[in-house]
Amino acid sequence: MGNKSISRKLKVENEYGIHARPAALIVKEAARYTADIYLEKDGNRVSCKSIMGLMTIEGFPGSWVTLIATGSDAADALDSLEALFVAKFHEA
Amino acid sequence: MKMREITVQRLLDQGADSLKLKVLAGEDYLSRKVQETAMNRPGLALTGFFTYFAHQRLQIFGLAELTYLKNLEPAERRSRLEAVFKQQIPGVVLTRKRRAIPEILELAAAYQVPVLCTSMVTMDFVNACTVMLDELTAPTKRVQGTTLELMGIGVLLRGDPGIGKSETALALIERGYSLVSDDVTEMRRTSQGRLFCWANDMTRYHMEIRGLGIIHVPSLFGVSAIRRQTELDLVIDLTMPTGEEDRTGVLQETVDILGVSVPLIMLPVRSGRDMANIVEVAALNQKLKELGHDAAKELDDKIISRLNGVGRGQ
Numbered sequence: 001m002g003n004k005s006i007s008r009k010l011k012v013e014n015e016y017g018i019h020a021r022p023a024a025l026i027v028k029e030a031a032r033y034t035a036d037i038y039l040e041k042d043g044n045r046v047s048c049k050s051i052m053g054l055m056t057i058e059g060f061p062g063s064w065v066t067l068i069a070t071g072s073d074a075a076d077a078l079d080s081l082e083a084l085f086v087a088k089f090h091e092a
Numbered sequence: 093m094k095m096r097e098i099t100v101q102r103l104l105d106q107g108a109d110s111l112k113l114k115v116l117a118g119e120d121y122l123s124r125k126v127q128e129t130a131m132n133r134p135g136l137a138l139t140g141f142f143t144y145f146a147h148q149r150l151q152i153f154g155l156a157e158l159t160y161l162k163n164l165e166p167a168e169r170r171s172r173l174e175a176v177f178k179q180q181i182p183g184v185v186l187t188r189k190r191r192a193i194p195e196i197l198e199l200a201a202a203y204q205v206p207v208l209c210t211s212m213v214t215m216d217f218v219n220a221c222t223v224m225l226d227e228l229t230a231p232t233k234r235v236q237g238t239t240l241e242l243m244g245i246g247v248l249l250r251g252d253p254g255i256g257k258s259e260t261a262l263a264l265i266e267r268g269y270s271l272v273s274d275d276v277t278e279m280r281r282t283s284q285g286r287l288f289c290w291a292n293d294m295t296r297y298h299m300e301i302r303g304l305g306i307i308h309v310p311s312l313f314g315v316s317a318i319r320r321q322t323e324l325d326l327v328i329d330l331t332m333p334t335g336e337e338d339r340t341g342v343l344q345e346t347v348d349i350l351g352v353s354v355p356l357i358m359l360p361v362r363s364g365r366d367m368a369n370i371v372e373v374a375a376l377n378q379k380l381k382e383l384g385h386d387a388a389k390e391l392d393d394k395i396i397s398r399l400n401g402v403g404r405g406q
Contacts, residue, residue, distance in 0.1 A: 020306065049254065050276070
């Protein structure tokens with residue numbers, strides 16, 4: 001059960017894309033779950049628990065990324081991370 | 093391992109300065125793919141001999157080819173050149189800043205082949221361009237891990253997020269070793285089967301340290317604390333203790349990266365353990381092994397020979 005990997009496509013909708021602050025928010029949220037969570041874009045896959053990784057994927061505004069999670073709380077992790085994307089990382 | 097194809101455009105972008113490349117004709121066909129890192133001088137093909145003609149390669153027209161062509165009758169020259177252009181070649185390079193023969197420019201358009209020129213001498217161009225093609229076509233990969241160079245030994249630290257890769261790296265930087273990349277490492281495999289590591293352009297020389305945030309390493313520790321690229325010699329996985337660790341170091345584990353087998357050490361992380369010190373010793377030990385001195389194996393051999401000597405009553 002817990003080892004099934006689930007994924008979801010999300011759009012980066014905030015004004016400046018995935019810069020340091022959104023990256024930190026993603027890491028903070030991802031760290032609450034035991035699941036392995038990755039973000040994939042253009043064939044590059046980085047851990048959502050790595051700030052440096054997230055800053056290298058070039059998540060510019062309007063681009064699409066894929067979240068992939070594996071583990072017992074994977075579904076919850078995707079829900080909460082999706083909420084973060086939808087809320088545009090709480091940027092004004 | 094299959095090499096990556098590159099377009100003539102990519103070679104032109106990268107080689108505009110170092111290879112002094114310019115486009116003479118066929119600008120619209122720069123998307124043609126170069127499929128071999130070697131180059132071909134089409135001397136024999138120009139005489140009409142096409143057996144084993146290396147048509148996937150860039151065709152280099154040097155002084156000899158161009159002088160030969162100039163000495164032909166115009167109609168003959170055109171038909172000889174056309175026979176070469178017909179072969180679906182990826183591109184033509186004229187060396188030594190030679191003026192292009194009009195037929196070459198016409199045929200470039202007719203057969204949709206880009207024609208470039210360089211001011212370099214043929215031999216220098218072929219050498220430099222081979223090296224560049226080799227680099228551009230090498231298989232690459234992005235891996236999660238922090239890369240350091242310790243006394244010429246390239247070490248990749250891997251491990252789950254939060255296990256202490258960056259903290260260990262920071263301690264090693266303070267001891268005078270160099271950071272190559274933090275957390276995300278780009279790798280390239282050369283045609284000789286060597287692996288090189290460097291940092292992503294975006295985050296190069298930055299590190300993230302929990303509690304501190306993002307720091308810029310050369311600003312804090314000076315330029316000697318950084319290195320642009322290193323050859324990978326050793327992979328160290330920081331792990332949670334399992335009790336299954338190799339206690340002797342006789343069994344050398346390896347990990348496959350881009351088809352290259354790299355020595356791997358699993359290091360269990362415990363609180364109070366000085367990881368930087370252990371990584372430092374692991375790198376030194378790897379250096380020793382590369383020099384042909386394997387401490388674990390030598391001790392084991394000594395024990396085995398003693399045991400067998402005793403067993404035979406000597």
